[in-house]
Amino acid sequence: MKKSVFLGTLSAAALFAGIAGAGTLEDVKARGVLNCGVNVGLTGFGAPDANGNYQGFDVSLCKALAAAVLGDATKVKYAPTTGETRFTALASGEVDVLIRNSTWTFSRDVDLKFDFVAVNYYDGQGFMVKKDLGVSSAKELDGATVCIQTGTTTELNLADFFKANNMSYTPVNVGDDTEAQRQYLAGACDAYTTDASGLAASRATMPDADNHIILPEIISKEPLGPLVRHGDNVWGDVVRWTYFALVAAEEYGVTSANIEEMASTTTNPEIKRLLGTEGDLGAMLGLDKEWGKRAIAASGNYGEIFEANIGSATPIKLARGLNALWTQGGLQYAPPFR
Amino acid sequence: MTEFTPFVRTDMLEQREPPAGQRGIILWARENLFSGPMNTALSLIGLVVILWLASHMVPWLLHGVWNANSLTECREIITATWGPDATGACWAMVRERWHQYVFGFYPMDLYWRPTLAFVLMLVAIAPILYQSLPRQMMWFTALYPFVCYWLLWGGTIWAPVVVLMGFGLFALVFRLLVSGLGVPVSAGLGLVAAAAWWLLVQTPLSAAIHSVLPVGLRSVDSDQFGGFLLSIVIGVTAIAASLPMGILLALGRKSDMMLVRTLSVGFIEFIRGVPLITLLFTASLLLQYFLPPETNFDIILRVIILVTLFAAAYIAEVIRGGLAALPRGQYEAADALGLDYWQAQRLIIMPQALKISIPGIVSSFIGLFKDTTLVAFVGLQDPLKGITAVVRADINWKGIYWEPYIFAGVIFFLICFGMSRYSMWLERKLKTDHR
Numbered sequence: 001m002k003k004s005v006f007l008g009t010l011s012a013a014a015l016f017a018g019i020a021g022a023g024t025l026e027d028v029k030a031r032g033v034l035n036c037g038v039n040v041g042l043t044g045f046g047a048p049d050a051n052g053n054y055q056g057f058d059v060s061l062c063k064a065l066a067a068a069v070l071g072d073a074t075k076v077k078y079a080p081t082t083g084e085t086r087f088t089a090l091a092s093g094e095v096d097v098l099i100r101n102s103t104w105t106f107s108r109d110v111d112l113k114f115d116f117v118a119v120n121y122y123d124g125q126g127f128m129v130k131k132d133l134g135v136s137s138a139k140e141l142d143g144a145t146v147c148i149q150t151g152t153t154t155e156l157n158l159a160d161f162f163k164a165n166n167m168s169y170t171p172v173n174v175g176d177d178t179e180a181q182r183q184y185l186a187g188a189c190d191a192y193t194t195d196a197s198g199l200a201a202s203r204a205t206m207p208d209a210d211n212h213i214i215l216p217e218i219i220s221k222e223p224l225g226p227l228v229r230h231g232d233n234v235w236g237d238v239v240r241w242t243y244f245a246l247v248a249a250e251e252y253g254v255t256s257a258n259i260e261e262m263a264s265t266t267t268n269p270e271i272k273r274l275l276g277t278e279g280d281l282g283a284m285l286g287l288d289k290e291w292g293k294r295a296i297a298a299s300g301n302y303g304e305i306f307e308a309n310i311g312s313a314t315p316i317k318l319a320r321g322l323n324a325l326w327t328q329g330g331l332q333y334a335p336p337f338r
Numbered sequence: 339m340t341e342f343t344p345f346v347r348t349d350m351l352e353q354r355e356p357p358a359g360q361r362g363i364i365l366w367a368r369e370n371l372f373s374g375p376m377n378t379a380l381s382l383i384g385l386v387v388i389l390w391l392a393s394h395m396v397p398w399l400l401h402g403v404w405n406a407n408s409l410t411e412c413r414e415i416i417t418a419t420w421g422p423d424a425t426g427a428c429w430a431m432v433r434e435r436w437h438q439y440v441f442g443f444y445p446m447d448l449y450w451r452p453t454l455a456f457v458l459m460l461v462a463i464a465p466i467l468y469q470s471l472p473r474q475m476m477w478f479t480a481l482y483p484f485v486c487y488w489l490l491w492g493g494t495i496w497a498p499v500v501v502l503m504g505f506g507l508f509a510l511v512f513r514l515l516v517s518g519l520g521v522p523v524s525a526g527l528g529l530v531a532a533a534a535w536w537l538l539v540q541t542p543l544s545a546a547i548h549s550v551l552p553v554g555l556r557s558v559d560s561d562q563f564g565g566f567l568l569s570i571v572i573g574v575t576a577i578a579a580s581l582p583m584g585i586l587l588a589l590g591r592k593s594d595m596m597l598v599r600t601l602s603v604g605f606i607e608f609i610r611g612v613p614l615i616t617l618l619f620t621a622s623l624l625l626q627y628f629l630p631p632e633t634n635f636d637i638i639l640r641v642i643i644l645v646t647l648f649a650a651a652y653i654a655e656v657i658r659g660g661l662a663a664l665p666r667g668q669y670e671a672a673d674a675l676g677l678d679y680w681q682a683q684r685l686i687i688m689p690q691a692l693k694i695s696i697p698g699i700v701s702s703f704i705g706l707f708k709d710t711t712l713v714a715f716v717g718l719q720d721p722l723k724g725i726t727a728v729v730r731a732d733i734n735w736k737g738i739y740w741e742p743y744i745f746a747g748v749i750f751f752l753i754c755f756g757m758s759r760y761s762m763w764l765e766r767k768l769k770t771d772h773r
Contacts, residue, residue, distance in 0.1 A: 039731075040717060040719075040724065040727050040728065040731075041727035041728045041729075041730060041731030042731055043730075043731050043732070043733050043736050044733065046731075047728055047731030047732060048443060048728050049732065050434060050435060050438070050732070051446070052438070052442075052443035052446075052562070077559075077561070078561075079561065079717070080561075080717045080719070080724075081717050082714075082715060082716070082717050084619075084715065085619075085622060085623060085715075085716055085717050088623040088626070089623075089626075089717075092623065092626035092627055093626070094626055177730075178730055178736075178737065178738075178739060181737055182739050201733070201736060202736070202737070204733065204736075205409060205410070205733065205736040205737040206737065207410075207413050314733070315733045316733060
């Protein structure tokens with residue numbers, strides 16, 4: 001009785017939210033393809049290459065998820081979403097999961113009826129200035145002109161930061177990252193502000209990258225992560241634990257190169273459970289035993305994905321920073337697999 | 339005594355050129371650029387502005403690099419060749435990514451299909467554009483939409499064939515009933531029959547034939563369409579479909595029947611009162627909420643339908659202008675000849691009204707074609723914003739600014755300029771008055 005009331009409430013909530021119906025996991029399995037909402041184009045995080053194949057940090061998570069659920073990392077249909085269409089695409093059921101550098105905020109989680117299942121990148125808003133401006137801290141930017149993308153949370157953060165520090169600034173409104181970079185280089189503004197990862201990518205492609213510095217202050221919290229529809233907890237668990245499998249794999253030293261060897265030789269029971277050679281965690285998720293192994297094999301563990309797409313070996317050269325494992329002073333932490 | 343020989347001119351002098359100040363470019367410049375103090379000042383200012391623009395643009399264009407693998411490499415080549423302060427265009431991006439601007443993410447080994455569809459499109463529209471071509475070609479034009487759909491999206495050939503049979507059914511019902519029931523009623527019944535065919539018979543029948551005779555191409559998903567392929571698919575379909583719809587709406591608005599007139603006015607004013615972006619968001623987002631989940635209503639089809647409705651409302655008003663410009667006597671003459679409503683429209687009113695409306699219709703079409711870039715806002719890969727965003731997301735080309743816009747702009751200009759020149763040619767050809 002209690003259970004049916006609970007289920008009834010759940011489905012009513014699902015209907016109210018305009019959800020395509022619970023059971024996304026079954027839908028994906030029946031369809032044989034994962035619909036993954038991605039960015040139309042963000043350097044390092046998700047964009048199609050010259051051959052039209054999607055690549056990037058966020059895209060790798062789509063692949064891992066498809067590998068875990070469907071057994072094939074290529075069975076993903078990427079749906080490019082813009083800032084305006086992304087949440088509706090998820091709410092209306094057009095995509096199963098949105099992995100599109102979306103910031104986890106209270107209102108998106110609670111009011112828009114989504115579940116952010118993890119944080120795959122801890123970002124924050126920073127400032128870039130020209131070296132010859134002679135500024136070494138964002139607190140010295142009083143009276144500066146600042147290039148800022150309109151209609152984003154960064155605009156509000158900027159206003160908050162200057163107000164809190166009792167400083168004034170003149171905004172120069174720009175439409176997108178490319179325009180901002182252009183205005184900033186042309187000298188229309190003293191400083192350019194956006195997410196620190198975006199600043200790093202912009203700086204990497206500037207003709208005179210050495211003449212620009214990114215100031216140490218990070219003025220906002222931008223936890224970016226995958227999100228699913230509210231109320232579909234089974235599917236939410238699948239996405240969450242697929243992500244945790246990648247983080248745990250890095251922690252235990254499981255890489256795409258040594259995964260087969262690890263699976264057969266390891267004595268660590270946690271790794272065994274993760275790779276499905278012991279216990280049956282997969283069945284609890286509604287998947288088979290080797291889901292975690294396939295997810296890791298798809299494009300490597302969290303660290304490998306980071307390094308391949310945005311890490312120090314790439315032109316973007318992002319440091320791990322907050323995104324290092326908890327064992328190395330970062331925030332990436334996977335709960336135990338048991 | 340000196341004898342005077344009278345001078346007799348035996349031949350005419352060659353006509354001499356006017357003095358240097360009164361001919362050629364100097365005369366033209368004096369008359370047109372320096373005819374007074376005001377004009378002289380304006381001309382000089384204009385000249386300075388042009389020189390200033392050219393001094394920035396010409397080196398940039400001349401320093402263009404075609405062979406490089408990234409923007410950084412372009413910059414290095416320009417610095418090495420032209421000195422440290424030189425700027426230059428990086429056309430290497432176009433060289434490496436042109437196929438995405440043209441075909442989007444259409445599978446590379448299937449590029450022949452959109453190319454063939456494009457060539458066939460030229461063949462199909464030729465008899466419409468040029469009256470001198472044999473009229474039999476119109477049969478191909480009528481078949482073309484089905485051929486084109488099959489080439490672009492692939493899949494079984496029986497799907498378009500069965501859709502075509504639906505049109506055949508419509509024609510059959512219309513033919514059988516038109517003598518007894520008149521044009522509107524029999525057309526309506528024909529439409530009902532055809533709709534029933536498409537909704538009920540279409541899918542099972544094409545599947546059944548396909549299982550017996552599997553003829554088909556590899557199917558390509560709509561989300562792989564992009565670039566100018568997408569623009570042209572949306573633009574051409576909407577142009578072709580909006581003209582007949584616009585004519586019907588214009589006639590509806592001038593109709594004596596209350597219901598028809600009210601519906602037409604309501605539709606036209608509603609669509610014209612709403613920005614195209616709103617309709618696109620409706621297509622992309624709102625319809626998803628209304629339709630049952632897992633309904634796979636193709637996004638390109640949704641966008642085409644709403645763009646067509648949008649264009650039809652504008653075309654209707656342009657044609658209404660043409661209808662209003664016709665002298666009343668033309669309508670009365672048609673009535674005096676004993677023609678019924680549809681005969682009068684077809685033989686007397688429409689040919690004249692459309693001729694008057696040509697400039698307006700073509701500018702609507704040009705506007706419509708350029709508006710197809712707005713689909714970027716609903717996540718489709720249009721050539722101007724969508725594909726450019728994709729290219730810029732590549733770390734090799736991040737920060738490139740003018741080159742993608744110039745490339746897409748030039749292609750848009752060629753197409754739109756072509757349309758405009760054709761309409762001027764058509765106007766001259768159809769000109770029958772002596773104004």
